[in-house]
Amino acid sequence: MKVGLFIPCYVDQFYPQVAIATLQLLEKHGCEVHYPLHQTCCGQPMANAGFASFSAGCDKNFTNNFSGFDYIVSPSGSCVLHIKEHLHNNGKPEQATHVRHHIYELTEFLTDILKIENITASFPHRVGLHISCHGQRMLHLSSMSEKVEPSFSKAEQLLNGVKGLQLLKPKRVDECCGFGGTFCVTEEAVSVQMGKDRVTEHKANNVEYITGGDMSCLMHLEGILKRQKSAVKIVHIAEILNAQ
């Protein structure tokens, strides 16, 4: 199974340890992982700001880098969603379609494609789960509190197998953290208030770590925690699942 590893731009620049954990985790589970060196960004920052028309360059670069793999896997629900919904390449429409149909967020790839039932990882800590909206509501990585539907969660399914991990959920289980791409600066006041409220609920559970599937949400929460000089740390789910 030939897997193309897509590392979102801000993870590449700020959180290389998350990318390393993702790579090692996939290899540990038998994937032949390739990391195309010329990859950049999915184009979402422009598109969500209203400039999807400017993302043709990103689309082209993405298609060129990733159309040759059986699967494309990324440790970010949000970036995966953007590719699934908006990747177009007029010059190579078939390759673009292949990419759109074969890109997976990391946890769904582990549960649905690799069908991992018992994860061998250890993380003996109190961990709060932050559910990121794009992964949840658009990629359906877990059930949603608004809907009348059976309860499930791909992240929890995996985390429940981690030795020593105590999973704790905030009071409002799936409220948005307020990151929202450029929203985090254009609507700074609301964005920060939303983040503070998430942090407060996790702190009420006495967590040591807050985890999730999207580093962007976690970067926003980390920024608030650090400013508050809090001892609570953030950790991407890939790092936990790869922890021994």
Place this chain on the structure above:
Amino acid sequence: MNRVVEHSEEAAAFLKDEKRAAWHDETLWFVRAKRDKAAHKVADWEELRETASQIKDHTLSNLDEYLIQFEKKAKENGIIVHWASDGNEHNQIVYDILTKNNVKHVVKSKSMLTEECQLNHFLHYKGMAVVDTDLGEYIVQLRHEQPSHIVLPAIHLKKEDVSKTFHEHLHTEKDNIDPTYLTRAARKVLREKFITADAAITGVNFAIAETGGFVICTNEGNADLGAHANKIHIACMGIEKIIPKAEHLGVFLRLLARSATGQPITTYSSHFHRPKEGQQMHIVLVDNGRTRQLGREEFRNSLKCIRCAACFNTCPVYRRSGGHSYHNSVAGPIGAILAPNLDMKANADLPFASTLCGSCTNVCPVKINIHEQLWSWRQILMKEGYGGFAKKSAMKTMAAVLSNSGLYRLSGKMGRRFMGWFPALINNKLNPWSKQRDMPAPPKQSFNEWYKNNRKNG
């Protein structure tokens, strides 16, 4: 409506009073939680939403025919039907009916359409006294404010504010904040208004094409008091309020109150079919941009909205910014996709007042894809140039860097070094990210660099 201040600025001002803002958030979250509880008690809730959505889709596809059918039946029932192409025409029609009948005093129950058309303002300048009889609307009217929420118009106010307003206008005891006391004081005044008025204006929740009748939902019974106590009843509705058959009410009435407040049904769901003897009953059917929205393929299904406000209550941005920050008669996520249709320039900021979390779409009882429409409006507004030159050039540069692997790596490297050398500059409070958040600590090398150093099979 001319926008003076952007949503983000109003929201920041709203959040300055942290305690009050937290109370606003908690109060509306409580309503959202009640909605969840009510929805989960209906086993076929998702099927009910789908049914409602399909009925509305069908109706919008055949709106012309259903409107004509409705007009015909309503006329047969003895109702006088008027058509208004925009807000001004609507206001003029209402005014003409009132002056023709020498009306001086009007009672009005809740109608977001009349807010949209700014009817109160219009009639006030013509010298006519209109009293809003919904308790929340009455409170905001006394304060010369707009409703901040379409179901809970005074949700931005606390009982202390209401006490102060009533003391000022109704001469209630100073600092008496007992809700029962205050409600009774309002009731006493409003009863008098119902009796002494000459005409009643109401909104419409559902108009039924096959019967020519219409349904008004309230919890206070104020629409009924107005309509039954007066010789003239004027019901104002947007043309999208039509449903084909009376049996469809069984779908919509089950969804409306559960989605709005978590009640199984509104206290009053009143059915009007014909004027009583000696009464005039008018219906004003208003377009005001609705046919234009119907012609926009991506946005047409926003006209399915039944004004339950579930999207307001669930929206983490609305709860933390308050209704007035949306500078539009309908606030919240649904307001943010309806408003640009009315005035793109004035409302260009609203589709950006969202993180695109999608919770609005999930609670919508008629399955409007609100978050997708917010995204689509962003594309249109920026294409039309409402983002400004600076934003456009910044985005162009960003796109150029992010699509070019060489440029991207170079700027990433420089950025990380810069951050490493001058952390104080990066965490400068003038940078909106850093005002209340720290930047992530820059790592020594990017993943790309690590990979090149540690792996060779790339």
